[in-house]
Amino acid sequence: MPVRHPLRWVAAAVMLVLVAMAVNTLVTNERFNWPEQFEYIFAPQIMNALYNTVWLTIVAMVGGVVGGVLLALMRLSDNPILRAISWFYLWVFRATPLYTQLLIWGSLGALFPEIGLGIPFGPVFVSWETNTLLSAAAAAALGLVLNEAAYMAEIVRAGILSVDEGQREAAGALGMSRAKTMRRIVLPQAMRVIIPPTGNETIATLKNTSLVAAVPFAELTFQAQNIYGRTYQVIPMLIMVCLWYLLLSSILMVGQHFLERHFGRSERGAARPARPAALLSSGREQTGGGGGGGGSGDGGGG
Incomplete structure (x- = not known):
């Protein structure tokens, strides 16, 4: 007798009602002012902000990795000094909020009006104004890269430790x-x-x-x-930005899926069972050969 699941039908009916209410x-x-959203969704300022968001993500992840x-x-080094430096870096950047870090990088000119090169505790040979050298785009990218590197370090360390000694x-x-x-050995397996x-x-x-x-820099939310x-259309503009984030995140999820498949192919190959048809045919051939030999022997005995 098939097992009945009446609660599944109740849950499905409730979900359908909720979806219908949402639609x-x-x-x-x-x-929601959908016409207002459609008016601005492909506007030049939004397209420029979308470009800034994409390249910031790429730079932050490449630099972070x-x-x-x-x-x-x-x-993981045997050098205690290197271990201490790495631990201190992770402690600082993982224990402070990213928003606060970005505020600091955006206001770095107030702390150091000039950045120069020279002899420590001695004369400075060349210097630049901090606000000129560290633009809003550079401050935003630098803040994201330094923060992301701290989190990626723990991910990479866990991957390296997962490989057998x-x-x-x-x-x-x-x-x-x-x-x-x-x-050649550790990182490919890690x-x-x-990847996930x-x-x-x-x-x-x-x-x-x-x-x-916070820097400020013209990305999607800022625009x-x-x-x-x-326009005072707060909710429509924020929903429009969420739609763009949903689209970009979906593309990244698809890319992550294919990367996981690529690097997990060895596990799938190891878990795949031997082909039963080939084994059966091989077994039949051996049985048939043995039977033929037996028959010949019987004939010879007769």
């Missing part, structure tokens, strides 16, 4: 250097563990770009604030 609200509530790998290797010992026995072992949280970090970084309004500051 009805979206269609009938004039305060490179910095995270270096910090992870420092954390015997892999390193075997590589050392073959005469491979530590750098080559890390590049990617299976590193890195995909999550990429999506989180995409959303964290909205915080660079939406500028628009609704003139």
